[in-house]
Amino acid sequence: MRVLIFSWEYPPRVIGKLADYVKTLAEQLGKNKVQVYVVTYHDYLTGGHDDSEGVKSIRVTNPVRTHIGVLTWVLTLNQEVERAAANVYYDVNRQVELIDVHDWHFIPAAVTLKKAFGVPFLYSVDSLEEHRSHGANSPFNMAIKSIEWLGMYEAKQLVVKSGWMGDEIVRVYKAPVEKIRVIPPDSATWVKDVLETYKSVAGGAGSQ
Amino acid sequence: MGQGCSGNLQERCWRCGFSVNRDLTVMMLSWEFPPRIIGGISPHVHYLSKSLARNDVKVYVVTCDFPGAPAHEVVDGVEVYRVDSYKNPSPDFATWVYLMNVNMQKEAAALIHDLGGAVDVIHAHDWLVATAGIGLKHVFRKPLFATMHSTEIGRRNGIHFDYERMIHETEAWLTYEAWKVICCSDYMVGHVQWAFGLPSDKLVMVPNGVNYEVYKKYDNEDFSQFRRRFALPEEKIVLFVGRLVYEKGVHVLVNALPKVLSKVNAKLVIVGNGYMKDQLSGLVKGMGIAGKVMFTGFVDDDTLRRLQRCADVSVVPSLFEPFGIVALEAMAAGSPLVVSDTGGLSEIVEHDVSGVKAYVNHPESLAWGITKVLTDDGYANWLRNNAYKRVQEKYDWDKIAQQTKTIYNNVLGEYTKSFWAQPIT
Numbered sequence: 167m168r169v170l171i172f173s174w175e176y177p178p179r180v181i182g183k184l185a186d187y188v189k190t191l192a193e194q195l196g197k198n199k200v201q202v203y204v205v206t207y208h209d210y211l212t213g214g215h216d217d218s219e220g221v222k223s224i225r226v227t228n229p230v231r232t233h234i235g236v237l238t239w240v241l242t243l244n245q246e247v248e249r250a251a252a253n254v255y256y257d258v259n260r261q262v263e264l265i266d267v268h269d270w271h272f273i274p275a276a277v278t279l280k281k282a283f284g285v286p287f288l289y290s291v292d293s294l295e296e297h298r299s300h301g302a303n304s305p306f307n308m309a310i311k312s313i314e315w316l317g318m319y320e321a322k323q324l325v326v327k328s329g330w331m332g333d334e335i336v337r338v339y340k341a342p343v344e345k346i347r348v349i350p351p352d353s354a355t356w357v358k359d360v361l362e363t364y365k366s367v368a369g370g371a372g373s374q
Numbered sequence: 375m376g377q378g379c380s381g382n383l384q385e386r387c388w389r390c391g392f393s394v395n396r397d398l399t400v401m402m403l404s405w406e407f408p409p410r411i412i413g414g415i416s417p418h419v420h421y422l423s424k425s426l427a428r429n430d431v432k433v434y435v436v437t438c439d440f441p442g443a444p445a446h447e448v449v450d451g452v453e454v455y456r457v458d459s460y461k462n463p464s465p466d467f468a469t470w471v472y473l474m475n476v477n478m479q480k481e482a483a484a485l486i487h488d489l490g491g492a493v494d495v496i497h498a499h500d501w502l503v504a505t506a507g508i509g510l511k512h513v514f515r516k517p518l519f520a521t522m523h524s525t526e527i528g529r530r531n532g533i534h535f536d537y538e539r540m541i542h543e544t545e546a547w548l549t550y551e552a553w554k555v556i557c558c559s560d561y562m563v564g565h566v567q568w569a570f571g572l573p574s575d576k577l578v579m580v581p582n583g584v585n586y587e588v589y590k591k592y593d594n595e596d597f598s599q600f601r602r603r604f605a606l607p608e609e610k611i612v613l614f615v616g617r618l619v620y621e622k623g624v625h626v627l628v629n630a631l632p633k634v635l636s637k638v639n640a641k642l643v644i645v646g647n648g649y650m651k652d653q654l655s656g657l658v659k660g661m662g663i664a665g666k667v668m669f670t671g672f673v674d675d676d677t678l679r680r681l682q683r684c685a686d687v688s689v690v691p692s693l694f695e696p697f698g699i700v701a702l703e704a705m706a707a708g709s710p711l712v713v714s715d716t717g718g719l720s721e722i723v724e725h726d727v728s729g730v731k732a733y734v735n736h737p738e739s740l741a742w743g744i745t746k747v748l749t750d751d752g753y754a755n756w757l758r759n760n761a762y763k764r765v766q767e768k769y770d771w772d773k774i775a776q777q778t779k780t781i782y783n784n785v786l787g788e789y790t791k792s793f794w795a796q797p798i799t
Contacts, residue, residue, distance in 0.1 A: 229543070229547045230540060231543055232539040232540045232543055233536070234468070234536055234540060235465070237465070237472075238468060238472055238540060241473065241505065242505060242544065244476075245509040248509045248512055252515070256515065274476040274479070277480050278480055278483045278509055278513060279513065281480055281483040282483040282487055282514065304465070305462065305464050305465045306465045306469075309464065309465070309473055312473070316476075
């Protein structure tokens with residue numbers, strides 16, 4: 167199975183705990199014979215890199231250097247994520263089964279690639295704007311929420327790390343319960359559960 | 375493929391492997407398309423698309439939604455798709471643009487997928503659709519064209535804030551990603567090349583067009599009743615059409631008016647709206663010429679064309695003007711023309727032949743030109759006739775569509791040799 171993972175943080179760029187989580191996830195998947203491509207951001211360490219366990223990482227930067235906030239920065243970075251992902255897709259003869267997108271930043275890219283290639287995606291929810299902004303609802307927060315909503319709507323499955331988060335995405339976004347998979351990272355069956363979820367979602371040209 | 379190519383492409387469908395024969399196919403991205411009309415991009419994309427369709431090019435326009443307009447329709451042979459333009463409140467205009475592009479790109483990607491990839495080129499109009507166009511280019515590996523209708527650095531007369539710089543850099547990115555950058559005047563070619571440091575072989579000039587046929591139906595009409603809505607029978611009509619914003623230079627024309635009135639009895643008719651409207655009407659009152667100026671606001675197409683038809687002179691006093699389509703409209707309508715000698719206007723008008731050029735931001739010079747046209751009927755008719763011939767020769771939409779099609783075909787000829795066009799083995 168070949169999987170693209172999108173995350174806005176990945177070592178050496180560490181903002182919160184998501185970076186190390188994605189790193190561990192990619193390595194564990196690599197050990198289990200999943201071909202993993204991590205597409206992520208770095209300001210200057212751009213290009214492809216071979217990481218441990220056969221994981222390949224591709225770092226893109228933002229061609230628009232000046233921004234008025236994180237929202238415009240994210241929205242213009244997505245085209246570079248699409249470019250990197252499309253390059254992988256064509257290089258491997260369209261044999262990509264799944265995209266796993268972590269948090270809201272690269273959901274626009276995941277949605278476009280789904281529509282363009284028919285490759286499904288998983289939305290792995292680490293945190294929500296609802297909690298990060300403490301219920302603030304300015305146009306800025308609303309825009310991020312609309313992107314999270316788009317991800318909830320277009321994703322084939324929603325992976326959360328706790329039952330509480332599963333309840334929250336139902337409360338905030340009315341996400342259908344049957345789309346939600348609760349996979350705690352500290353569980354003994356964590357990798358096995360992730361793999362099973364991947365297998366149940368995998369599609370696209372590569373699965374035919 | 376060269377200039378003589380019919381535009382028919384033979385290729386293998388990437389899904390089924392069968393050879394298919396079909397017309398050259400273009401996807402136009404534009405933030406406005408009739409009935410959504412904000413500025414000049416909307417009519418430009420409309421006329422270009424339908425003229426391309428008449429010249430055997432299949433055109434899909436993906437644009438923003440508009441109240442009452444269908445999500446999909448065929449207009450003059452053009453397939454128009456309207457997408458949700460993000461209607462939540464937005465922090466600012468630029469952020470709205472990027473959010474709208476998320477939806478536009480999503481719908482356009484779904485459309486190209488449903489067409490089995492049968493789109494040959496993607497054509498983006500201005501930075502307002504930059505991110506959608508750039509993303510689609512890479513996802514589908516198709517050549518991207520960008521028409522730069524204006525620039526942030528030109529609109530703002532420099533880059534002063536981060537907000538403006540962000541837009542400027544987005545424009546630069548779009549021109550970088552485009553295979554060819556199309557501009558509507560030689561002035562804009564030079565301006566865009568300077569603004570973004572582009573290689574000269576990347577730029578190509580295709581003029582804007584004008585539909586002169588729409589004025590023909592007024593050929594035998596008596597306008598004496600109509601013009602009374604705007605001026606007394608003994609007053610000559612001086613017409614301005616445009617947004618009432620600083621760079622259009624309406625205030626220069628108002629300042630020129632007393633000099634004109636000292637020689638000729640005339641009425642200035644100002645068509646359009648904008649943030650300077652209150653300032654301008656205050657200026658007119660302060661100068662004591664309120665009775666000689668009429669603000670009409672927006673008018674419908676029919677009223678506008680009749681006004682252009684019966685104006686004794688049309689004036690375009692812009693301080694910054696990438697093209698100046700309103701000048702072409704005056705020429706097509708048969709109204710003598712006075713313009714400021716700047717940007718695209720300098721190329722459209724040949725001084726003393728198809729119009730009068732005045733110094734930029736210079737009320738005395740403008741007044742001299744207007745007075746000359748209004749007091750010399752022989753001269754006015756000479757300008758009128760020459761201007762109409764010029765419009766037919768150079769600014770005909772069919773000719774412009776054929777030029778555009780040739781540019782598409784030439785680029786596709788280069789593209790087929792690139793690794794993007796090679797079949798996957």
